[in-house]
Amino acid sequence: MTLIEKFYPVMKPWLFRLDAETAHTLTVKMMVIAHKLGMLKSVVTTPQQPRNVMGLTFPNALGLAAGMDKSASTVEAWSAIGFGSVEVGTLTPRPQPGNPKPRLFRLPEHEALINRMGFNNPGIHSAVKKLRHRRTKAIVGVNIGKNFDTPNERAVDDYLICLKAAYPVADYIAVNISSPNTKGLRDLQAEGAVRELISALKKEQVALKKEHGKTVPLLVKIAPDLNDMQIEALARVFNEQNIDGVIATNTTIDREAVAGHALAQETGGLSGAPVRDRSNLVLQAFRMLLKEQMPIIGVGGILNGSDAVEKLKAGAALVQVYSGLVYRGPGLVRDILSSI
Numbered sequence: 001m002t003l004i005e006k007f008y009p010v011m012k013p014w015l016f017r018l019d020a021e022t023a024h025t026l027t028v029k030m031m032v033i034a035h036k037l038g039m040l041k042s043v044v045t046t047p048q049q050p051r052n053v054m055g056l057t058f059p060n061a062l063g064l065a066a067g068m069d070k071s072a073s074t075v076e077a078w079s080a081i082g083f084g085s086v087e088v089g090t091l092t093p094r095p096q097p098g099n100p101k102p103r104l105f106r107l108p109e110h111e112a113l114i115n116r117m118g119f120n121n122p123g124i125h126s127a128v129k130k131l132r133h134r135r136t137k138a139i140v141g142v143n144i145g146k147n148f149d150t151p152n153e154r155a156v157d158d159y160l161i162c163l164k165a166a167y168p169v170a171d172y173i174a175v176n177i178s179s180p181n182t183k184g185l186r187d188l189q190a191e192g193a194v195r196e197l198i199s200a201l202k203k204e205q206v207a208l209k210k211e212h213g214k215t216v217p218l219l220v221k222i223a224p225d226l227n228d229m230q231i232e233a234l235a236r237v238f239n240e241q242n243i244d245g246v247i248a249t250n251t252t253i254d255r256e257a258v259a260g261h262a263l264a265q266e267t268g269g270l271s272g273a274p275v276r277d278r279s280n281l282v283l284q285a286f287r288m289l290l291k292e293q294m295p296i297i298g299v300g301g302i303l304n305g306s307d308a309v310e311k312l313k314a315g316a317a318l319v320q321v322y323s324g325l326v327y328r329g330p331g332l333v334r335d336i337l338s339s340i
């Protein structure tokens with residue numbers, strides 16, 4: 001066990017006394033310092049099983065989900081603790097502060113989080129600047145969205161701005177239309193809206209491929225709160241538009257799994273253990289409906305190695321985690337990598 005893995009269980013009770021967002025900021029800062037001091041290096045000895053997905057070679061199947069590194073400033077540190085990929089963002093064309101605090105809540109009894117961060121981010125251009133100088137073996141995905149004050153009728157413009165800016169520095173681009181914390185964003189999952197958005201982005205991808213001489217895969221990140229008809233409609237559009245991959249899923253607005261908890265009624269997206277089953281069902285449904293070669297990145301409720309194995313069995317080509325890290329610390333990375 002590495003120093004950082006031993007350190008987290010000691011720190012956790014202290015961190016959990018702090019408000020969730022403060023603890024998060026502090027932990028990430030400590031990790032970056034540990035990385036600069038060379039304390040994370042030893043973790044990379046975890047056996048690597050590269051995966052070829054979408055024409056990219058992922059050093060392993062485990063990725064950091066979007067939302068942890070919203071500014072693309074800590075990619076190297078996450079790579080050093082063993083992640084094969086890091087999805088930065090969500091990034092929007094203009095910087096924005098996000099929702100008022102508090103906006104992140106822990107529900108430890110359920111190993112869950114509720115967040116309504118609202119795309120707090122420094123803007124796509126700032127992130128791109130940082131990624132130009134990246135020195136990491138990890139695959140870097142750039143997750144893009146729209147500004148909170150851009151009406152849905154002009155959402156396509158925001159995504160196009162982000163796609164063009166991110167294309168030269170990203171290994172893949174994730175189109176986020178599933179955050180519950182930007183008013184109207186999930187409406188972009190409706191069949192007509194998603195077709196319009198994806199066809200514009202795929203068209204731009206062709207032009208950018210010519211300009212930059214490389215293909216950067218385009219994935220769409222979807223919500224777990226979709227009924228069968230919505231899933232079928234989305235899969236139809238993804239197949240018809242030849243999207244390069246799907247990320248299933250984002251957080252849920254459903255509260256059934258945490259009913260009765262003092263924080264259950266906080267507005268936002270619920271993540272961690274309570275989203276696992278729903279997320280897996282959505283993943284399985286898409287796996288049945290999507291073209292065979294279209295990969296799915298499975299995310300939602302992975303708290304240990306066997307949860308990750310379950311996602312791979314359900315049809316995921318790769319997996320990602322966020323909330324599990326808060327509850328299990330960096331030891332989760334080793335647990336998952338030794339299980340998959």
Ligand SMILES: Cc1cc2nc3c(=O)[nH]c(=O)nc-3n(C[C@H](O)[C@H](O)[C@H](O)COP(=O)(O)O)c2cc1C
Pocket residue numbers: 065066067068070089090104113115117119143176179221249250251271272273275299300301302320321322323324
């Ligand atoms: C605090 C927080 C912020 C998040 N921010 C984003 C985001 O900006 N963009 C995004 O696509 N997903 C975001 N997510 C969703 C995660 O990437 C992931 O899809 C979700 O939490 C389910 O995975 P988990 O159960 O492992 O946490 C966020 C999640 C949390 C907990």
